[in-house]
Amino acid sequence: MSVETPDVLVVGAGPAGLAAADAARRAGAQVVLLDAAGDAGGQYWRHLPAERPAADERVLHHGWDKFTALRGQELLTDAQVWLAERHDDRPPTLHVLVGPADGNERTPRTFAPKALVLATGAYERTLPFPGWDLPGVFTAGAAQALAKAERIAVGRRVLVAGAGPFLLPVASSLLRTGAGVVGVFEANGWSRLRKAWTARPAELLSTRHKAGELAGYVRDLARNRIPYRTGTAVIAAHGTDRVTAVTVARLDPEWAPVPGTERRLDVDAVCVSHGFVPRTELAVSAGCGLDAYGAVVTDENGRTSVPGVYAAGEITGIGGADLALAEGVIAGLAAANAATTSAASTSAAGTANVGVTEEQRRARRDNQRFADRLERAHGIRPGWAGWLGDDTVVCRCEEVTAGDLKAGAAATGSRGLRSLKLSTRAGLGVCQGRVCGRTVEELLHRHTGGLLDPGRTASRPLAAFVRMGELAAANHPEESA
Amino acid sequence: MTTTGPARLGPDADPVRPGPTSPITLIVDGEPVRGVEGQTVAGVLLGAGRLTWRTTRHGRPRGVFCGIGVCHDCLVTVNDLADVRACQRRAVDGDTITTGEPQ
Numbered sequence: 078m079s080v081e082t083p084d085v086l087v088v089g090a091g092p093a094g095l096a097a098a099d100a101a102r103r104a105g106a107q108v109v110l111l112d113a114a115g116d117a118g119g120q121y122w123r124h125l126p127a128e129r130p131a132a133d134e135r136v137l138h139h140g141w142d143k144f145t146a147l148r149g150q151e152l153l154t155d156a157q158v159w160l161a162e163r164h165d166d167r168p169p170t171l172h173v174l175v176g177p178a179d180g181n182e183r184t185p186r187t188f189a190p191k192a193l194v195l196a197t198g199a200y201e202r203t204l205p206f207p208g209w210d211l212p213g214v215f216t217a218g219a220a221q222a223l224a225k226a227e228r229i230a231v232g233r234r235v236l237v238a239g240a241g242p243f244l245l246p247v248a249s250s251l252l253r254t255g256a257g258v259v260g261v262f263e264a265n266g267w268s269r270l271r272k273a274w275t276a277r278p279a280e281l282l283s284t285r286h287k288a289g290e291l292a293g294y295v296r297d298l299a300r301n302r303i304p305y306r307t308g309t310a311v312i313a314a315h316g317t318d319r320v321t322a323v324t325v326a327r328l329d330p331e332w333a334p335v336p337g338t339e340r341r342l343d344v345d346a347v348c349v350s351h352g353f354v355p356r357t358e359l360a361v362s363a364g365c366g367l368d369a370y371g372a373v374v375t376d377e378n379g380r381t382s383v384p385g386v387y388a389a390g391e392i393t394g395i396g397g398a399d400l401a402l403a404e405g406v407i408a409g410l411a412a413a414n415a416a417t418t419s420a421a422s423t424s425a426a427g428t429a430n431v432g433v434t435e436e437q438r439r440a441r442r443d444n445q446r447f448a449d450r451l452e453r454a455h456g457i458r459p460g461w462a463g464w465l466g467d468d469t470v471v472c473r474c475e476e477v478t479a480g481d482l483k484a485g486a487a488a489t490g491s492r493g494l495r496s497l498k499l500s501t502r503a504g505l506g507v508c509q510g511r512v513c514g515r516t517v518e519e520l521l522h523r524h525t526g527g528l529l530d531p532g533r534t535a536s537r538p539l540a541a542f543v544r545m546g547e548l549a550a551a552n553h554p555e556e557s558a
Numbered sequence: 559m560t561t562t563g564p565a566r567l568g569p570d571a572d573p574v575r576p577g578p579t580s581p582i583t584l585i586v587d588g589e590p591v592r593g594v595e596g597q598t599v600a601g602v603l604l605g606a607g608r609l610t611w612r613t614t615r616h617g618r619p620r621g622v623f624c625g626i627g628v629c630h631d632c633l634v635t636v637n638d639l640a641d642v643r644a645c646q647r648r649a650v651d652g653d654t655i656t657t658g659e660p661q
Contacts, residue, residue, distance in 0.1 A: 113627070113646075114646075115648060120626060125574070125576075125596070126595075126596030126597075126648075127596070128579070128580065128594075128595040128596030129576060129577070129579055129594065129595070129596045130576070130577040131572075131574040131575055131576045131577060132574070132575035132576075132577065133573060133574050133575045134574045136573050136574060137574060177647060177648065178627070178642065178643060178646035178647045178648070179639075179641065179642040179643055179646065179647060180639070180642075181639055200624065200626060200628045201624065201628075210618060210620070210623075211619075212609040212610040212619050212620065212621040213563075213609055214623070215622065215623060215624075215625065216623060216624045216625065216626075216629075218624065218625060218626055219622055219623065219624055219625025219626065219645075220625070221625075222625040222626055222645075223564075223600075223601065223604065223622075223625055226598075226601075227566065227597055227598065227601035227604070227605070228566055228567045228572060228574070228576070229564055229565065229566045229567070229601055229604050229605055230564065230565055230567060231564050231604070232562070232563060232564060233561060233562055233563070233565070234562075253573050253574075254567050255565065255567040255571060318610060318619050319563075319609050319610065319619070345562045345563055346563075346564070470618075473620075473623070473629065473631065474630065476614055476615065476616050476618065506630075507630040507633070507641075508628060508629050508630045511628045511629070512623075512624065512628065512629045542630075
């Protein structure tokens with residue numbers, strides 16, 4: 078099998094990847110853009126498939142014109158990267174399987190790009206609570222994806238809860254998909270929200286179009302008389318084979334439930350989001366350095382710690398689509414510049430002009446400030462562990478409970494994350510700790526008095542699930558280099 | 559029509575003003591289940607009002623949780639191929655879907 082050698086390979090066709098590929102193409106680079114999904118857009122512009130055209134699809138979206146302008150690019154769809162093979166002197170070689178998701182007869186392709194842009198996005202962080210594994214409890218992102226791409230409402234009496242501005246568009250999408258929304262509950266109280274969102278108002282000017290978006294969501298809630306409650310969380314879901322009710326409670330500023338404030342609400346679905354986790358499997362396997370929040374570290378040109386590897390969008394820190402677009406443009410230009418000029422001149426190109434305009438840099442800075450504000454207003458606080466019971470499932474795959482983690486730490490006396498994962502089996506199931514990894518780390522950190530090897534749940538030898546038969550059929554990595 | 563659980567919005571009520579769709583039929587555990595072309599397997603199942611199609615080792619029911627291919631809660635067997643994420647796999651007319659744990 079031949080190895081393809083584009084100037085720039087962009088992984089992920091959400092806002093960041095689309096912007097990066099577009100910018101690199103405009104700069105004259107030969108670009109391959111690929112995505113594991115069947116179409117461009119990522120989760121942000123997740124939309125109806127080509128087989129289901131709709132005249133007014135834009136009513137479900139923001140920035141639809143921007144997407145329309147970017148989506149016409151050539152895109153390799155259904156392309157799952159499963160291995161990044163590292164080299165000392167150039168970007169990694171990526172091994173890709175192309176075909177139906179989780180198939181067994183996909184076509185292997187191999188790319189050794191001159192520059193690589195990772196734009197793999199993020200997925201949701203959902204904190205566990207009793208009953209969160211009952212069917213009918215969804216991530217807010219699932220509700221959003223099903224509404225936008227399938228026109229399916231996850232329920233008829235739906236509660237949206239968690240933390241962050243993402244709860245609002247999810248509620249709006251549910252309403253436009255025929256669901257009844259019983260409330261939107263934000264864990265943080267007004268005082269924290271007000272402090273974070275009203276500080277240094279001048280900084281918000283450049284991102285003021287977001288206020289218009291917000292006003293639209295608030296209008297949706299008001300028109301449908303949907304309560305938006307702050308300092309409130311779902312602390313339990315009830316039902317036998319599906320969720321039929323939830324318990325909600327007031328939270329203190331550290332997110333500990335306030336005793337005596339519990340209330341029961343009848344629902345047939347709950348959509349929960351407590352924030353997002355950068356999707357760094359590929360970046361980690363490529364050797365890119367991460368920061369304390371698990372995001373890929375980049376310089377002002379989007380360069381990671383690995384030569385020739387760039388990153389843009391949510392994997393460099395959670396900041397939303399506008400920041401992703403701004404970062405994508407810069408990383409795409411820098412990657413194109415590095416790939417199409419001689420090695421000698423790019424070795425010192427860290428802060429050199431790579432064709433990025435001052436306006437593009439300002440867009441990145443302004444949206445970065447917005448992202449910092451987001452974290453100050455909505456970031457997870459430690460009191461949430463107060464709503465766990467010993468029998469609350471933490472790891473959904475292996476059904477490891479909060480009590481199992483506590484007992485495992487006490488019984489072994491170990492402070493090693495790796496050994497505690499092996500003895501409790503937390504995070505070792507089919508999702509490989511993607512859902513529970515951070516939660517398991519945080520809980521074990523408390524039970525052990527501090528882990529010796531934190532941050533390890535992001536390390537996985539393979540970037541994606543592959544079948545043994547496909548592994549055997551794909552050519553051996555060492556032969557392709 | 560049930561009044562609880564997941565549902566696909568009918569075209570007449572849909573503010574996106576959908577165009578024509580092509581019906582497909584999946585055979586789910588031996589029974590025909592209707593959907594439209596372009597849906598995922600999970601979309602067809604949820605659209606038919608089905609919330610659960612797997613149980614864990616400890617007998618706990620599972621269906622869709624993350625909806626974006628991360629959590630692996632929604633695994634099904636498609637045309638005898640086990641462990642396919644229903645939320646990621648595009649449904650093809652005539653696909654045979656087997657739920658529950660693979661044999």
